[in-house]
Amino acid sequence: MNYMFAQLIREWRFMLTQKYILVLLLCTLVISGFSVWSGLREINQQEQTIQRLLQADEQDRSETQAKYSDPGYLAYYSFHLTYSPPSAIAFAALGERDIYPWKHRVRMLALEGQIYESDGQNAELAQTGKIDFVFVLSALAPLLIILLFHDLYASERASGRHDLLVTTAKSGLALWGARAGVRFITVILCLMLPFYIGTWISGSSLDSVLQVSVWSILYLLFWTLLSIWWGKNASSAPRVASGLIGFWVLFAFIIPILGDLAIQKAVHSPKGGDILLTQREAVNDAWDLPKETTMDAFTATHPKWKNHVAMESMFEWKWYYAFQQVGDQKAESLSQAYRQAAHQKYDLSGYISLISPPLLLQRQLTRVANTDALAAFAYEQQIRDFHKRLREFYYPPLFKGLNLGRSQLAIMPRYKPEAHKTKNTSTTPQLH
Amino acid sequence: MNLSAFSTAYTIAKDEWRYWLRSKIAITVLIIGLLLTLSSVIVTSINMLELNHDRHDLQNAAEQTFVEQPDRHPHRMVHYGHYAFRLPSPLATLDPGVDAYTGNSVFLEGHRQNSAMFADQRQGTALTKLGSLSPAFIVQVLVPLLLILIGYSSVSRERESQTLTFILSQGTSIFVLIAGKALALISLIGLILLPLILSGLFTIGNGENPIVVASFLLGYAFYLIIWALMIILFSTALSKNSESFTALTFVWILFCIAMPRIASTTASTTVPSAGKLETDFTVIAELRKLGDGHNANDPAFAKFKASLLAQYNVDTVEDLPINFRGAVASRSEAELTTVLNKFAEKRMDEELSQTQVSRNFGWLSPMVAIKTLSMISAGTSIETHHRFMRETEKLRFDFVQSLNKVHVEQLNYQDDINRNLNEKSSKQARVDSANWQVLNDFTFTPDSPSTRLQRSVSSYLQLLVWIIVLVGFIQLTGRRAQ
Numbered sequence: 001m002n003y004m005f006a007q008l009i010r011e012w013r014f015m016l017t018q019k020y021i022l023v024l025l026l027c028t029l030v031i032s033g034f035s036v037w038s039g040l041r042e043i044n045q046q047e048q049t050i051q052r053l054l055q056a057d058e059q060d061r062s063e064t065q066a067k068y069s070d071p072g073y074l075a076y077y078s079f080h081l082t083y084s085p086p087s088a089i090a091f092a093a094l095g096e097r098d099i100y101p102w103k104h105r106v107r108m109l110a111l112e113g114q115i116y117e118s119d120g121q122n123a124e125l126a127q128t129g130k131i132d133f134v135f136v137l138s139a140l141a142p143l144l145i146i147l148l149f150h151d152l153y154a155s156e157r158a159s160g161r162h163d164l165l166v167t168t169a170k171s172g173l174a175l176w177g178a179r180a181g182v183r184f185i186t187v188i189l190c191l192m193l194p195f196y197i198g199t200w201i202s203g204s205s206l207d208s209v210l211q212v213s214v215w216s217i218l219y220l221l222f223w224t225l226l227s228i229w230w231g232k233n234a235s236s237a238p239r240v241a242s243g244l245i246g247f248w249v250l251f252a253f254i255i256p257i258l259g260d261l262a263i264q265k266a267v268h269s270p271k272g273g274d275i276l277l278t279q280r281e282a283v284n285d286a287w288d289l290p291k292e293t294t295m296d297a298f299t300a301t302h303p304k305w306k307n308h309v310a311m312e313s314m315f316e317w318k319w320y321y322a323f324q325q326v327g328d329q330k331a332e333s334l335s336q337a338y339r340q341a342a343h344q345k346y347d348l349s350g351y352i353s354l355i356s357p358p359l360l361l362q363r364q365l366t367r368v369a370n371t372d373a374l375a376a377f378a379y380e381q382q383i384r385d386f387h388k389r390l391r392e393f394y395y396p397p398l399f400k401g402l403n404l405g406r407s408q409l410a411i412m413p414r415y416k417p418e419a420h421k422t423k424n425t426s427t428t429p430q431l432h
Numbered sequence: 433m434n435l436s437a438f439s440t441a442y443t444i445a446k447d448e449w450r451y452w453l454r455s456k457i458a459i460t461v462l463i464i465g466l467l468l469t470l471s472s473v474i475v476t477s478i479n480m481l482e483l484n485h486d487r488h489d490l491q492n493a494a495e496q497t498f499v500e501q502p503d504r505h506p507h508r509m510v511h512y513g514h515y516a517f518r519l520p521s522p523l524a525t526l527d528p529g530v531d532a533y534t535g536n537s538v539f540l541e542g543h544r545q546n547s548a549m550f551a552d553q554r555q556g557t558a559l560t561k562l563g564s565l566s567p568a569f570i571v572q573v574l575v576p577l578l579l580i581l582i583g584y585s586s587v588s589r590e591r592e593s594q595t596l597t598f599i600l601s602q603g604t605s606i607f608v609l610i611a612g613k614a615l616a617l618i619s620l621i622g623l624i625l626l627p628l629i630l631s632g633l634f635t636i637g638n639g640e641n642p643i644v645v646a647s648f649l650l651g652y653a654f655y656l657i658i659w660a661l662m663i664i665l666f667s668t669a670l671s672k673n674s675e676s677f678t679a680l681t682f683v684w685i686l687f688c689i690a691m692p693r694i695a696s697t698t699a700s701t702t703v704p705s706a707g708k709l710e711t712d713f714t715v716i717a718e719l720r721k722l723g724d725g726h727n728a729n730d731p732a733f734a735k736f737k738a739s740l741l742a743q744y745n746v747d748t749v750e751d752l753p754i755n756f757r758g759a760v761a762s763r764s765e766a767e768l769t770t771v772l773n774k775f776a777e778k779r780m781d782e783e784l785s786q787t788q789v790s791r792n793f794g795w796l797s798p799m800v801a802i803k804t805l806s807m808i809s810a811g812t813s814i815e816t817h818h819r820f821m822r823e824t825e826k827l828r829f830d831f832v833q834s835l836n837k838v839h840v841e842q843l844n845y846q847d848d849i850n851r852n853l854n855e856k857s858s859k860q861a862r863v864d865s866a867n868w869q870v871l872n873d874f875t876f877t878p879d880s881p882s883t884r885l886q887r888s889v890s891s892y893l894q895l896l897v898w899i900i901v902l903v904g905f906i907q908l909t910g911r912r913a914q
Contacts (some may be wrong), residue, residue, distance in 0.1 A: 020678060027682075031690055038697045045704055056713040063720070096558060099533070103709050113539075116549045119707040122783045123530040124807070124814040125700050125790060129561060131693035139562055143685050147678055158674065238677035242457055242581050245681070249574065256559040261475070263557045272550035273490060273515070273537055280539075281497075284512045288502065314852035342555055349557040359559065373558055 007178035015182055021148065028144050029190040035136045036198040039091035042130070043202065046102070050083050053103060057081035071397040071404050072317025075108040075390075082106060082386055082415040084379040087370045089204040092133035092195060092212060093362075095371025098126045102376075104383055108394055110327040111387045112279040112335055115380065116272055133195055134365045137216055138358040139252055141191055142223045146244040148183050149227035151237035152176060158235060176228075184224055192216065211368045219361045252358045259352030267348065269341030270334045279331040286323035298322035301329060308399035318398040325391065339377070346373045382418055389413040437608045444612025445619065448586060452616075458582045465578040465624050472570045473627045477525040477634075487517040487536065495871055503862045505851060506839040507726075507761060510832050513541030514871060516824040518548070521811035521878035522640035523648060526631055527568035529812025532556070538821070540828035542765060542835075545772045547708055548821070567628055568806050571652055572799055573688045575624055576659040579617065580680045583660070586613040587667040588676040596913075606910045610664055617660035625652060641881035647888065648809040654895045655802035661902040669909040687797040695793035695800050703789055705782035711775050718771050728760040736763055750845060757848050758839030765836060769829050776825070780818045787814050794894035801898070805891035811878030815887065820876055827874050834870035838863055 015021055061078050068074045084102040101118045120126070129135070151158075153176070192213070199209045226247065231240040286294050295309040302325075311319055353359035366372035393413050397404050452458040494515040501512060518536045520528070535548030563569050587610065590596040599609060632645045663680060670676045723732025728749075740752060740759060749756040794801030807813035839848075842863050851861035878884070 020675075024682065027686070031694075034694065034697075038701050041701050042697075045701075049707070049710065053710060053713075056710070060713060060716060067720075099556075103707070105709060105712070117547055118535065118549065119709045120534065120547065121707070122700065122705065122786050122814065123533040123817060124783075124787050125696040127530050127533045128692050128696040128790070128803070130697045130700070131690065135693065140685065140689060143681070143689070147681060151674060151678075155674065158672075237674040238584060239457060241677060241681065242461075245577065245581070249577070253563045253574070256562065257565045260557050260559040261565070263559070269555060272555070276539065276549070277515075280513065284501075284508070287508055288504070314854060314858045338555075345555070345557045349559050352557075352559060358562065362561065 004178070008182055011178045011182040014179070015186070021183075024144060024147055025186055025190050028141075028187065029194070031131070031140065032133065032136050032191050033194040035131045035133045036091065036194040038130070039094060039132045040198055040201060042094060042132075043086045043091045046086050046097075050085055050103065053081055053083065057105070065409055069403050070317070071394055071402070072320065074404060075317075075321065075394045075398070077107075079105040079107050080386070080390065080413075080415060082379075082383045083417060084375070084382075085417055087204075087208075088202045089199065089208045089212065090369045090371050091198055091202055093365045093369035093371050094130055094132040095134075095366035095369060096373050096376055097371050098130065100373065100376030100379075102379065106383060106387055106390075108321060108324070108387075108390055110279055110283055110324040110331075111384065112275055112328050112331045113283070115383060116276065133198070134362055137191065137219065137365075138361045141187075141220060142248050142252075142358070143245070145187060145220060145223045146227050146241055146248065148187060149180065149224055150231050150241040150244055152180060152228055153231055154234050154237035154240055158237065180224070180228060184220075188217065188220060191220070208368050212365055215361060215364045215368075219357060222357055251356045255352065255356040256359055259349065259356075263345050263348045263352070267341050267344050269345075270337050272338060275331050275334045275338055278334055279327045282330040283323060283327035286326065291319055294319060294323045294326055297326045297329065301325075302395070305395065305399045318395075318401075321391070321394065321398060339380070342373070343377060346377075378418070382415075386413065386415045437605070437611075440604055441608050441612035441615055444609060445615035448613055448616035449619075452582060452620075461578050461581045462620070465575060466627075468570050468574060469567060469624055470627045472565045472567045473526070473631045476528065476566050477631060480520050480525040480528060480531075483531075483536075484520055487519055490515070490537070491517045491519075491874060495873070498871055499865075499868045501865060501868055503865045505848075505861050506758070506835045506843060506863050506867065507542075509868060510542035510761075510835050513539055514828070514831060515539055516827055516874050517876070518817075518820045519876045521816070522635035522638040523632075523645065523810035523878075524812050525635060526566075526628060526648070527806045527810040527812055528564075528566050529568075529807040529810060530814060530817055531812055534817045538824045540824060540831070542832045543768060545776060545825060545828070548817075567631070568803075568810075571625070571628065572655070572802055572806070575656060576688060576799075577681075577684055578624075579620070579656065579659050580663060580677075580684055582620065583613075583617050583663040584667060584677045584680050585673045586617070586664065588670060588673045589667075591671055592673055600914070606668075606914050607907075610668065610906060610910055613667075614660055614664055617663065618657060621653065621656040621660060625649070625656070628652065644809055644881045644884055647885055648806065651802055651805040651809065651888070651892065651895065654892075654899065655798055658798045658895065658898045658902060661899065661906060665902055665906050665909060668906065668913060688799045691793060691797035692800055692803060695790040695797075698793070699786045699788075699790035703782065703786045705779065705786055708779065711779055715771060715775050719768055722764060722767050722771070724764070726761070728757045730760075733760050733764070736760065752845065754840050755843050755845045755848055757845065758836055758841075758843060761839060762833060762836035765829070765832055769825075773825065776821065780821070783814060784818070791891070794891055795897070798895060798898045801891045801894035805888045805895070808887045808891065809884055811884060813887075816879055819879060823876065824874075827872060830872060831870050835867075838867045838870075842867065 057079070061080070064077045065074065068077060082104045086097070086102075090097070098121045101120075103119055104115070104117070106114050195212070195216075196209075198204075227240075227244055230244055230247075231237070234240045291311055292309075299306045299309060305318075308318070309322075349359075350363065353363050363372065367374065390413055393411075396402070397408070452462070494517075498509075498512070498514050501509060504512075516538050518531075518534075520531055524531060535550050537550060538548050539546045563573060585592075587596070590599065590609070596609075600606060629649055632649050636642050636645055662683065666679050666683070667676045670679060721732070723730035728737075736759075737749065737756070740756070741747065741749070744752055744754075746752055752759075791800065791804045794804060804813070808815070843861065847857070847861045850857040852858065879887075
């Protein structure tokens with residue numbers, strides 16, 4: 001034990017004398033720190049935005065309610081905020097939140113016409129991507145590890161000390177193990193320390209921190225072992241590193257890109273524009289169709305209102321909202337297929353990620369942080385559910401021709417984001 | 433450099449090529465590089481041409497269905513709305529830029545400015561988060577790495593095998609040696625850029641301006657030359673192959689992998705921009721003051737009503753020779769559009785200043801500089817998307833106001849008022865479908881060549897400064913090595 005400890009101390013001292021390793025480690029620490037700091041800021045901004053939106057939304061709706069009392073007008077002019085708050089650990093994996101919307105305002109009109117609107121971020125910045133902890137870990141860390149470990153043997157061979165070292169050392173493990181161990185622990189510290197500080201600031205759950213830690217360390221260990229193994233018998237360090245960087249390019253770019261091409265070819269999805277077009281045609285044609293046609297289609301799915309569909313004027317709100325709903329119904333099969341295709345693509349990319357460690361890590365961590373496409377799909381479903389509740393709230397006054405009083409307005413549905421379950425981290429692809 | 437020095441440099445370059453062709457790694461890397469560039473050019477070209485075709489058809493279909501609508505109340509058509517699609521520019525085949533990240537179609541309707549919908553990324557696989565198979569990405573990120581793998585030892589190798597002193601003692605200047613090595617790398621760059629150049633010529637055939645294409649390609653040539661110079665610099669300054677390799681790889685990681693994302697993250701954290709949703713609240717509050725254009729009795733229009741009555745010298749709106757409801761709709765649309773445009777412009781300005789912050793990182797990383805230059809030249813940068821939004825807004829306003837004009841002039845006020853009474857009155861309150869021919873043909877074209885060239889000046893400047901600084905450093909280290 002004492003002997004091992006002495007070995008480690010020696011290797012630690014030896015590492016401190018190698019300037020380029022120190023520069024590498026320092027850069028790792030700085031970049032990891034930057035990613036965590038900016039991630040925390042981003043999440044903070046998202047939370048503040050949600051708070052401001054909630055306030056503005058509340059005020060906007062109360063102004064609308066002061067102005068209108070007719071349920072038809074009220075439903076037409078009342079928007080409702082829905083949102084998906086970031087999880088505490090989202091700072092480490094910002095995920096798809098810059099591509100999928102996490103805030104949305106809907107009203108009682110046809111949902112298919114509203115749900116694809118995106119409150120997008122700056123597209124040029126989104127195209128570049130952000131530097132979050134997951135990116136540092138999955139893309140940058142392997143390269144740093146390659147630089148740190150590829151010349152473990154080769155550098156000693158090149159300087160002619162290799163054989164001397166091997167013969168004087170008690171065992172190979174004492175020599176190379178201590179050297180690799182010291183480097184590995186230091187690089188993990190430099191990468192993970194900022195992350196742990198971040199989790200402490202954000203108050204992430206222990207469970208999620210543990211999951212991220214396990215995946216991260218496994219991932220780093222994979223690259224370290226690969227680097228050491230690949231360089232075991234080589235004498236030219238650059239040659240070893242070239243091969244390792246080749247692996248990295250293969251895992252990080254080639255496999256994902258080919259996988260993407262294959263999946264895009266294999267999965268057929270209706271065009272988003274077609275959903276919108278179908279919905280628009282249905283809604284607009286309704287103005288010229290006999291009212292019974294619309295009402296029949298509506299009561300087919302909402303039999304409750306069968307006896308309330310008679311109309312006294314050429315325009316009544318209940319008919320207006322009925323044809324909005326019928327528009328959604330007409331577009332439903334397309335919309336389902338569209339969502340299913342997106343889901344299927346996500347599932348299939350799970351298979352691809354099995355042969356690409358960087359992707360696998362990204363997938364696992366964004367799942368833990370609930371910032372992946374699945375989270376976005378779940379949020380979309382929550383919007384749909386909320387829209388349904390909203391409609392069910394308005395239908396009674398609309399079809400019975402009542403005004404909405406204060407007491408009823410008070411029980412108007414409000415959007416509540418569903419709490420995210422960190423437990424559900426299964427990424428085994430499931431096909432439909 | 434005199435003639436004999438040039439021929440020596442040429443010999444050295446030829447020799448370097450011979451060395452590469454003998455080295456298994458260099459050959460593999462070279463083949464991979466060519467394959468990647470070539471396949472990315474082919475795949476992206478096919479993709480973008482398909483997209484172009486699709487969107488063209490969709491645009492025509494949208495115009496077709498609009499004019500084919502039956503007789504209707506004109507305001508119904510305002511809500512029926514219209515679609516506009518953004519056609520990719522010819523050079524988007526080399527750099528798709530923001531195309532997949534912004535929606536590429538906009539639904540245009542009365543009283544609202546919708547954002548672009550259906551960004552391709554949202555229907556994507558999330559597999560291409562690290563990089564995509566676009567020629568731009570391949571050349572910006574992977575080709576420099578390949579150049580490093582091939583060239584890291586160009587000078588350090590001579591030093592390590594002690595041939596350097598030999599060469600120098602024979603009277604060959606170190607600068608001639610450097611020039612020869614650089615020549616070899618530059619010819620390699622020419623080879624790798626060949627697919628890009630061919631594809632660039634192809635885009636000229638598709639209507640792209642030749643000067644823009646030349647500027648686009650020249651930018652990439654400059655960029656890769658910067659990497660060649662960087663390789664020469666480190667290879668000359670450091671005495672060992674392995675040191676040169678490690679240093680170059682590290683620089684590459686910083687410049688190509690870390691810096692672009694540090695730039696975009698810095699931009700979005702230092703210049704926070706309120707999303708559309710948030711500004712919408714302010715817009716709604718301002719709009720509420722303007723009154724609802726559907727409701728001609730809205731008190732907000734009292735003044736307008738009075739002025740109209742005075743203008744036509746009548747006492748009631750019924751006596752007006754024009755349709756008062758149409759007039760209100762038209763006026764409120766104009767007022768509302770002014771407000772909407774004010775906020776839209778503000779948001780675009782914010783996005784632009786964000787982007788500017790990110791682009792300034794071009795002084796710290798040549799990759800950021802070429803990325804900007806490439807997107808701007810190709811017409812796939814955020815500016816082009818903004819122009820798309822502005823042009824579609826104009827299209828929207830024009831067709832809505834044309835319909836409102838029909839509403840004002842061709843629909844009797846009494847008929848309009850009675851539109852909901854019964855079946856007959858509803859039919860009465862319609863206008864002939866011949867009026868739907870109000871759409872202007874919409875074809876989105878990229879910014880003019882001169883605009884794009886002007887915008888790319890600062891990125892060119894960044895690249896040139898990089899070249900000058902690197903040449904300066906090479907001179908310094910060369911003199912030391914002499």
